Amino acid sequence: MAVLTTRRAGQALAALLAADALAHLYWATGATWPAADARALSLAVLGADVPFTPPVVLPLAAALTVASAAVAARAHGRGGRPAALVTGAVTAGLGVRALAGAGWALGLDTGIGEAGPAFHQLNLLLYTPLCVGFGWAALRVLRGPRPERVAA
Numbered sequence: 001m002a003v004l005t006t007r008r009a010g011q012a013l014a015a016l017l018a019a020d021a022l023a024h025l026y027w028a029t030g031a032t033w034p035a036a037d038a039r040a041l042s043l044a045v046l047g048a049d050v051p052f053t054p055p056v057v058l059p060l061a062a063a064l065t066v067a068s069a070a071v072a073a074r075a076h077g078r079g080g081r082p083a084a085l086v087t088g089a090v091t092a093g094l095g096v097r098a099l100a101g102a103g104w105a106l107g108l109d110t111g112i113g114e115a116g117p118a119f120h121q122l123n124l125l126l127y128t129p130l131c132v133g134f135g136w137a138a139l140r141v142l143r144g145p146r147p148e149r150v151a152a
Helices: 003-027 038-046 054-075 080-105 119-143
Strands: none
Touching: 003 054, 003 119, 038 119, 054 080, 054 119, 080 119
């Protein structure tokens, strides 16, 4: 049962990372959905005015794709040390983002510029809860039982 839970957590996290990679690929085309323009997208997603250009978003899409594959491999007891290291990095990243999001939700200065109401609302209702939930899933995958260690 623990193996199944670990696999499901890993599959859900891998799917989220893959969807995020696809969003970055989409933004690399110059599209700005769900925002009206690139600046509004940047402010809503990052809380700062950062370019959503191919040199910025394509490396992120690649990193998210690698992370998705590594988490999926780790959840199925594959990938060895590299998958464990990447899953650990994903776990740490989600944990840091969850803590930062909680701080921002409590009114701490973002320190990153012009974060407006869209960012603050998305942070409170979407970004931080996702980071908490998927951070837990990443930790579960990182520390949970792996199939090769479970007796058949």
